[in-house]
Amino acid sequence: MLFKIALKNLLGARLRTLLNVLVTSFSFFLILFMSAMYDGMLQHAKQVTIDTEIAGGAYWHPKYDPLDPMTFEDAHSVLPAGAQKLVDEKKAFPVLVSQASIYPEGRIIPIIMKGIPPNQNIVNMPTDVLFGYEDFAIPVLIGKGMASESKLKVGDTFIIRWLDSEGTYDANEGTIVHIMDTENFKLDIGHIWIPLNKAQSMLAMEGEATYVTYEKGVPPVQDKGDWIPRDISYLVQDMEAIIEADEPGAQIMYLILLALAAMGIFNAQVLSIFRRGREIGTLMAIGMTRHRVVGLFTLEGGLNAVLSAIVTLIVFGPILWYFGVYGIPLPIDYSEMGLIIAKRLVPVYTIGLVVSTTILVSIIVLIVSYIPSRRIAKMKPTNALRGKVIA
Numbered sequence: 001m002l003f004k005i006a007l008k009n010l011l012g013a014r015l016r017t018l019l020n021v022l023v024t025s026f027s028f029f030l031i032l033f034m035s036a037m038y039d040g041m042l043q044h045a046k047q048v049t050i051d052t053e054i055a056g057g058a059y060w061h062p063k064y065d066p067l068d069p070m071t072f073e074d075a076h077s078v079l080p081a082g083a084q085k086l087v088d089e090k091k092a093f094p095v096l097v098s099q100a101s102i103y104p105e106g107r108i109i110p111i112i113m114k115g116i117p118p119n120q121n122i123v124n125m126p127t128d129v130l131f132g133y134e135d136f137a138i139p140v141l142i143g144k145g146m147a148s149e150s151k152l153k154v155g156d157t158f159i160i161r162w163l164d165s166e167g168t169y170d171a172n173e174g175t176i177v178h179i180m181d182t183e184n185f186k187l188d189i190g191h192i193w194i195p196l197n198k199a200q201s202m203l204a205m206e207g208e209a210t211y212v213t214y215e216k217g218v219p220p221v222q223d224k225g226d227w228i229p230r231d232i233s234y235l236v237q238d239m240e241a242i243i244e245a246d247e248p249g250a251q252i253m254y255l256i257l258l259a260l261a262a263m264g265i266f267n268a269q270v271l272s273i274f275r276r277g278r279e280i281g282t283l284m285a286i287g288m289t290r291h292r293v294v295g296l297f298t299l300e301g302g303l304n305a306v307l308s309a310i311v312t313l314i315v316f317g318p319i320l321w322y323f324g325v326y327g328i329p330l331p332i333d334y335s336e337m338g339l340i341i342a343k344r345l346v347p348v349y350t351i352g353l354v355v356s357t358t359i360l361v362s363i364i365v366l367i368v369s370y371i372p373s374r375r376i377a378k379m380k381p382t383n384a385l386r387g388k389v390i391a
Contacts, residue, residue, distance in 0.1 A: 059212045305365040
């Protein structure tokens with residue numbers, strides 16, 4: 001009975017109900033859309049990092065810290081037996097990391113030099129382009145960002161200077177053989193890639209490596225020595241931190257949108273109680289308890305959330321679907337800013353996101369509907385019949 005009366009009253013309000021529903025559904029839409037964008041950014045960053053760099057995980061030399069180049073000098077050794085077995089079975093590949101400097105056209109650029117097997121096919125990198133350049137002293141693979149920063153192009157030569165394991169500086173000529181286009185800036189900016197055997201020979205580190213990357217689905221090895229296993233969750237935590245650092249700004253926007261929706265429904269409830277004093281008095285006079293009258297007005301506010309969800313599905317649903325399928329083109333390339341963000345961002349909608357957003361909006365709407373409705377419990381039927389809303 002209460003539901004029928006509440007629905008009838010809500011539909012009878014027409015314009016007031018329409019405005020409340022539109023504001024709430026618009027807030028509903030924006031919260032869903034913005035949350036899905038953050039989920040899409042995080043998922044894309046994770047996927048790109050896994051495809052191009054992480055694969056199934058890695059084993060690190062105990063002294064290796066990718067954020068501290070000063071550790072590279074000591075972070076190398078012969079592979080432990082378990083990791084070497086994976087490499088022999090072609091389920092993993094080693095990488096040797098060192099500091100170096102390049103001198104293109106007389107300029108000096110500090111870089112990280114990484115030796116990688118050209119025949120690896122575990123991560124999505126065009127390392128096979130390093131094959132077939134036996135006549136070159138050092139064939140070099142770089143990324144598009146590094147090429148732009150250093151003003152280098154395919155065929156350009158420059159001097160590479162490095163410090164070998166015996167503490168001796170040496171130098172030779174490097175030649176750009178390929179420029180890769182990758183979304184993972186960690187493989188690009190400040191990096192050059194050369195064949196692993198060449199790097200081991202240059203650095204006097206025969207058979208040594210800094211870390212080993214293994215393919216997906218490989219179980220942990222037992223004989224890993226003192227090398228440290230790093231799983232996917234550990235290796236993508238920097239991406240998660242970058243996205244999470246930007247979420248407070250989005251949460252402030254969520255609060256503003258929810259406040260606007262709540263304010264509209266709160267004002268509508270206050271106005272409704274003020275204008276419908278005689279109706280409230282009549283309902284109490286014919287035997288409806290105060291709590292049922294409060295419940296009636298609260299239910300009317302709650303139905304706003306239901307109607308808003310329906311309007312969001314009908315009006316904004318096609319928009320959400322379109323962006324979810326075709327994505328949102330971004331005006332700039334964020335990889336130059338050190339972010340792995342697609343040039344066309346695709347929001348990711350999950351059942352958990354939709355359900356949690358619906359519950360959150362519904363609870364807030366019910367609360368702001370109930371707060372002004374409490375005044376009804378203090379009203380006397382005689383005053384209500386005369387149009388007085390003050391107890």
